[in-house]
Amino acid sequence: MASPAPTTADPNAHEAHGHDGDGHHGDGHHGDVMLRGHDGQLHPANLQHHFISAEQQFESAKLGMWLFLVTEILLFGGMFVAYAIYRSWYPDLFDQASLELDTAWGAFNTLVLLGSSLSVAWAIRAAQMDNRKLLVRLLWLTVMLAGVFMVVKYFEYTHKFEKGIFPGQYFKLAEGTPTIAELTAGTAVLPGFADATAEGAESEAATPSLEETEAAIAEAAGEHGETHAGEKGHGEKGPIFSNPRAGIFFSIYYVMTGIHGLHVIIGIIAISILAVKAQRGRYSSVYYTPVENVGLYWHVVDIIWIFLFPLMYLI
Amino acid sequence: MAHAAHGHDEHAGHGGHHVIAKRDLTRTISILVFLTALTVVLGLLERYFAVNHEIEIFGPFSVPIALLIASVKAYFVAAYFMGLKHDGGTNLLAFAGSVVFLVIFLSFTYLDTGFRDTFEERSAVPVDELQRQDLEAAAETERLQPSFDAVPLVNDPDTGLFPAASTAEDAMDDAASATDGQEATAADDTPTEN
Numbered sequence: 001m002a003s004p005a006p007t008t009a010d011p012n013a014h015e016a017h018g019h020d021g022d023g024h025h026g027d028g029h030h031g032d033v034m035l036r037g038h039d040g041q042l043h044p045a046n047l048q049h050h051f052i053s054a055e056q057q058f059e060s061a062k063l064g065m066w067l068f069l070v071t072e073i074l075l076f077g078g079m080f081v082a083y084a085i086y087r088s089w090y091p092d093l094f095d096q097a098s099l100e101l102d103t104a105w106g107a108f109n110t111l112v113l114l115g116s117s118l119s120v121a122w123a124i125r126a127a128q129m130d131n132r133k134l135l136v137r138l139l140w141l142t143v144m145l146a147g148v149f150m151v152v153k154y155f156e157y158t159h160k161f162e163k164g165i166f167p168g169q170y171f172k173l174a175e176g177t178p179t180i181a182e183l184t185a186g187t188a189v190l191p192g193f194a195d196a197t198a199e200g201a202e203s204e205a206a207t208p209s210l211e212e213t214e215a216a217i218a219e220a221a222g223e224h225g226e227t228h229a230g231e232k233g234h235g236e237k238g239p240i241f242s243n244p245r246a247g248i249f250f251s252i253y254y255v256m257t258g259i260h261g262l263h264v265i266i267g268i269i270a271i272s273i274l275a276v277k278a279q280r281g282r283y284s285s286v287y288y289t290p291v292e293n294v295g296l297y298w299h300v301v302d303i304i305w306i307f308l309f310p311l312m313y314l315i
Numbered sequence: 316m317a318h319a320a321h322g323h324d325e326h327a328g329h330g331g332h333h334v335i336a337k338r339d340l341t342r343t344i345s346i347l348v349f350l351t352a353l354t355v356v357l358g359l360l361e362r363y364f365a366v367n368h369e370i371e372i373f374g375p376f377s378v379p380i381a382l383l384i385a386s387v388k389a390y391f392v393a394a395y396f397m398g399l400k401h402d403g404g405t406n407l408l409a410f411a412g413s414v415v416f417l418v419i420f421l422s423f424t425y426l427d428t429g430f431r432d433t434f435e436e437r438s439a440v441p442v443d444e445l446q447r448q449d450l451e452a453a454a455e456t457e458r459l460q461p462s463f464d465a466v467p468l469v470n471d472p473d474t475g476l477f478p479a480a481s482t483a484e485d486a487m488d489d490a491a492s493a494t495d496g497q498e499a500t501a502a503d504d505t506p507t508e509n
Contacts, residue, residue: 058332062402062406063405063406066406066410067409069409069410069413070409070413073410073413073414073417074417074420077417077420080421081421081424084424084425085424085429088425089428099362103359107355111348111351114344115344117347117392117396118343120396121335121340121395125337125340128332128334129334303392303393306385306388306392307389309385310354310381310385311378311381311382311385314357314359314361314381315358315361315377315378315381
C-alpha cells in the first residue's frame, strides 16, 4: 500500500492534496476533499477502496440506512398491532384513556417534531449547497426542537405519575374499584378443565366461569364509571380511574411513547455529533452521507409520532 | 481548487443528487401543519359532541379517518423530506415492503383475535362439552329405565279371539327376517311362539 507520490500530480491536485501523505485512506479533514489514488487519478477523500465511486458509496450507505429503518418500522409496527388488538377488544377503555392525555401538549409536540423534520431536511439542502454556516445552525436548531419535545414529554410523564397513572397493575384505581386480579380470582379459564379435575356441581358453583367474570368486570367498569363521574373532589375523577382495565392502555402508552422518546434521545446525540463535525468542516456537497442518513432516521422518528399522536391523544 | 477538480471528475458523482427546492420544503411543511390542525380539530369536535350531546359524529370511522390523515402526512414526509419521490428504486422498495408486511402482520393478527368468540360459539363445541352431554344423556336414560320397564309396551293378542293375529305376526316376522338376517329371526321367534 505505497502512498502515491503527490509530486506526480498536476498543480491543481497537488494543491488540493496539501501536506497529507496518506493517499485516499486519510480522513480528509480540513477541506482535503480530493486525494490522489493508486491509479494516479483524483478521488474524493472519503471514498473507500471497495466502492467504484463516491456516488455508489453514498447510495450503498443510504440503502443500508433504509434497511435499518425498515426494522424500526417493524419494531414500532409490533406495538401498533398490540394497540389495534386491545382497541378492538376494549374500545371504551381507549375512549376513556384518551381523555387523560393532554391534546394541547400533544399537538404542540407534533408541530415541534414537524418543525425539526423541516430543519433537518433544510440542513441537508444546506450541505448540498456547501452552506456550512446554515448547515450548522439548522442542525443545532433540530437538536433544540428535539430537546423541547423531550421537556414537554417529561412534564407530561411527571404529571401522570402525580395522578397515579402508572402502567399495568401499578395504575392507581379510584377507591372501591376492584382490580382485574380480584375480579378474575379463581376463574375457570378453560370451561371443562375445572369439571375434569374436581368432579361435581360444588366446584362448578365455586369457580366462576369466564362469562361470569367478564360480566363482573363489565359491571365494575360501567357502574363505577357512572357513580364516579358525579362525585367530584374525591380522589381522581374521570371514568378511566374506575375502569379495572386502565393499566392495559397505559402499559401500551408508556411503552410506545417511551421507546419513541428513547429514539428522540438517540437522535439528539447523533445530530449533536453531526453539528460539531459540521462546525469543523467535515461535511460538504461532496461528502454529507452521515447528515443524509441521520436525517432519514429523524424523519422516521417524526413519522412514528405522526401516527402515535392521533391514536393516543385524540381518539 | 479541490471543488474545481471534483466538478470534472467522474468519481465525485455528487452532482447528480437531487437538491430539494425551497418551495417544496415550505409547501410540504404547510401541508403537514394544516393536516395536524385538521386532525386535532376533528378529534376535539368528536369529543365535544360525545361529551356534551352524546352524539358520535364519526362513530366507527374515527380510527380510519385519523389513520388516513396520518398516512397522508407520512406520505409527504417520506416523499419530500426523505426524498423518496426522487430516489425511487431500492429505497422505495424497502420502505413499501415494510409497510406491506406490517399490513399483513396487522390484518392476520386481527383475523385471529378479532373474531375469537364469534366463531367458537357458532362452529366449535369443545370436546369435553360433547362428552358431558353424552354422559348426561346416558344417566337420563338409566334414570328413566324403570318406568319404561313397568309398562309392557306390547300386549300379546288373544289368539282365541283373533286367530288371524298370530299369522299376521308371523308374516311381520317373516318380513323382518328378510331384512334383518337369520340370527335376528331366530331370536325374535322364541318369545312369540310361547
